[in-house]
Amino acid sequence: MELEDVPGVGAKTAESLRELDDPEGALERGDVAAVASAPGISEGRAARVVRGAIRARHDDPGGFLATDRARELYEDALALLTERAVTSYGEKRLRTLYPSRSPDRIAEVREFVDRARSREVEEGVLDALAGVEPLAEPEGVRVRDRCLATTDAETYSEAQELIPEVSVEIVEDARGLAELARGYSTVVALDEAFAGVDVEGDVRVEPNALEHPAEVVPERALAFFAENRDRLEAAVAVHRRSSLNPPLDLDTLEGALSRLDADGSVAGDDELDRLTNAVDDLDAAVSTAESVANDRLREAIQERDVTIEGADLLSLVERGAGVDSLLSRELADEFDAAVGAARDHLVDALDLTEGEASIARQVFADDPTFPVEREEDAVSRLREELAAARDRRAARRKRELAADLADARGDATALVRAALELDVELAVARFCDDFDCATPERAGDGFDIEGGRSPLLDVPFEDVEPVDYGADGVALLSGVNSGGKTSTLDLVATVVVLAHMGLPVPAESARVPEVEELHYYAKSQGTLDAGAFEATLRDFGRLATGASEATTLVLVDELESITEPGASAKIIAGILEALDDAGASGVFVSHLAGEIRDACGFDVTVDGIQAVGLEDGELVVNRSPVKNHLARSTPELIVEKLADGDEGSDRERAFYRRLLEKF
Numbered sequence: 001m002e003l004e005d006v007p008g009v010g011a012k013t014a015e016s017l018r019e020l021d022d023p024e025g026a027l028e029r030g031d032v033a034a035v036a037s038a039p040g041i042s043e044g045r046a047a048r049v050v051r052g053a054i055r056a057r058h059d060d061p062g063g064f065l066a067t068d069r070a071r072e073l074y075e076d077a078l079a080l081l082t083e084r085a086v087t088s089y090g091e092k093r094l095r096t097l098y099p100s101r102s103p104d105r106i107a108e109v110r111e112f113v114d115r116a117r118s119r120e121v122e123e124g125v126l127d128a129l130a131g132v133e134p135l136a137e138p139e140g141v142r143v144r145d146r147c148l149a150t151t152d153a154e155t156y157s158e159a160q161e162l163i164p165e166v167s168v169e170i171v172e173d174a175r176g177l178a179e180l181a182r183g184y185s186t187v188v189a190l191d192e193a194f195a196g197v198d199v200e201g202d203v204r205v206e207p208n209a210l211e212h213p214a215e216v217v218p219e220r221a222l223a224f225f226a227e228n229r230d231r232l233e234a235a236v237a238v239h240r241r242s243s244l245n246p247p248l249d250l251d252t253l254e255g256a257l258s259r260l261d262a263d264g265s266v267a268g269d270d271e272l273d274r275l276t277n278a279v280d281d282l283d284a285a286v287s288t289a290e291s292v293a294n295d296r297l298r299e300a301i302q303e304r305d306v307t308i309e310g311a312d313l314l315s316l317v318e319r320g321a322g323v324d325s326l327l328s329r330e331l332a333d334e335f336d337a338a339v340g341a342a343r344d345h346l347v348d349a350l351d352l353t354e355g356e357a358s359i360a361r362q363v364f365a366d367d368p369t370f371p372v373e374r375e376e377d378a379v380s381r382l383r384e385e386l387a388a389a390r391d392r393r394a395a396r397r398k399r400e401l402a403a404d405l406a407d408a409r410g411d412a413t414a415l416v417r418a419a420l421e422l423d424v425e426l427a428v429a430r431f432c433d434d435f436d437c438a439t440p441e442r443a444g445d446g447f448d449i450e451g452g453r454s455p456l457l458d459v460p461f462e463d464v465e466p467v468d469y470g471a472d473g474v475a476l477l478s479g480v481n482s483g484g485k486t487s488t489l490d491l492v493a494t495v496v497v498l499a500h501m502g503l504p505v506p507a508e509s510a511r512v513p514e515v516e517e518l519h520y521y522a523k524s525q526g527t528l529d530a531g532a533f534e535a536t537l538r539d540f541g542r543l544a545t546g547a548s549e550a551t552t553l554v555l556v557d558e559l560e561s562i563t564e565p566g567a568s569a570k571i572i573a574g575i576l577e578a579l580d581d582a583g584a585s586g587v588f589v590s591h592l593a594g595e596i597r598d599a600c601g602f603d604v605t606v607d608g609i610q611a612v613g614l615e616d617g618e619l620v621v622n623r624s625p626v627k628n629h630l631a632r633s634t635p636e637l638i639v640e641k642l643a644d645g646d647e648g649s650d651r652e653r654a655f656y657r658r659l660l661e662k663f
């Protein structure tokens, strides 16, 4: 599929999407997070683009949510799903669920839901999910001790593109290589022609290097895994606590990750640690060794009485000999012992091997001096030797670890994706459990809901009273104030929207019609001005005359409030007649149900939410509408209560009875 073929993707968006590694794959997977990482594409837009791609795949023209209130309700239902996701990826991915006209799409989501609800997870999986995020590409990996060299301009650009982590240099000849080798620890020559050249330094002729970038820059794989270590460890934990089948061996991945430091260097290698510490501690250890020797020597000198014959002293002074000669003559053994102790200290403190120890011993010379001092040349030699061994070992371990990890990159990505998908599945599964959802049947013209409980009510879900309601064709819904008429419309709309999203619905059972458009009109806030009234009428004009030719479900809340009560009843009756003619289904909530029925040219069904009585001044309501029953209004109930009650005088009660007769 061409990107431009996706509904809502113009040339500019397509250009942004092409900046992604695999835009088609991201759309195919519904990976909103990846799409949103394209330049200039917000998360909301990414979700729309992905939904567009799904629609294109299922040949779904869209437009199910035909009114503002229908869209609002979808957003509210979606929020109940997204708030159950742990990861921000899961949240975004859930936004790709939308009410669709396409049976294929609905079947696809239903399959997903079945899978989601059958997942077995252990405790702690949600905690583990909290650490999972899509893998990130490490930025700015630069390797400065290596360079690539070529004589060829084309190879030069290719190398720059394939291995941006190292410098690429143009050279004329072997002399150029030799010059580079003085500035870099390793030079990788890319031209065959250099084979066999003899230049000093670490110059490797590797004409195939560009085919194996990971070998030239093991840092690339290491930086990727180091950057993503926490996410990968979290994804491993998610797999361990769920029935997900991991794409790689979890122990092996964890083992490799434990050998990696946060900065991409190799951790947990004793020999490398020994060499690193030896280089770092060298100066301090030499100083301590000097002190060890000098303390011993000082002590020995203090304890000794040196007797020297006059002739000897004279000869020493005449030769200009210093106290050193005296030391070697009189305290040779003590000096040897002191230097020996210094050498032993150095070897022990730095934990040196036999070979290293032989250089370390040269740090303290055999010739007696006081105070004993280090031989700087020997210290430098030891430092160079240790540092070179450290670097060799680090490079080798890096290459080995990178080789292990580079091949695991694809599987590691799949591991994280699977964990993120599990988050999406678990959010849906928990939504279904939290709201006791059942899979709806999609059949017939009307709808029928048993034990439906709206999760969008302003009361805690456990306090929501179950509602049974069904309607075929168009029906009027009457009822007392605050009886639950609007809530019933919300319930019907929620069930219909969720069912068309492919999701289970919050009811014991439900049958919904296969509709192409949901037109839900919320109660308007007060009487509309002439212009707004006209616009609303036009809406209904289009709807009632079937301009869209789609199968529709129409839910309307107190349309009478758009204009004066007298005119309203007539207008609503006319609209109902036209919808009935067009074979549409719908429910109109109204306080004027009786008047509308009287004005209607056909036998419109009137259902009613009944008050079963008044308790402490509060209405007690049966939330399930009674079929074919015009509910009595709240004022009527109150007048009846006053007429039947024993408060007030007989004349007052007679007055209430008179009022009651008016109903």
Ligand SMILES: Nc1ncnc2c1ncn2[C@@H]1O[C@H](COP(=O)(O)OP(=O)(O)OP(=O)(O)O)[C@@H](O)[C@H]1O
Binding pocket: 457, 458, 459, 463, 464, 465, 466, 467, 479, 480, 481, 482, 483, 484, 485, 486, 487, 488, 623
């Ligand atoms: N099924 C239910 N279970 C529990 N409480 C409910 C239920 N339905 C409605 N309610 C409560 O009743 C309140 C009023 O409901 P709603 O607004 O739907 O009534 P209404 O009949 O449309 O009122 P009005 O005639 O004033 O427009 C809700 O805010 C909710 O608190």
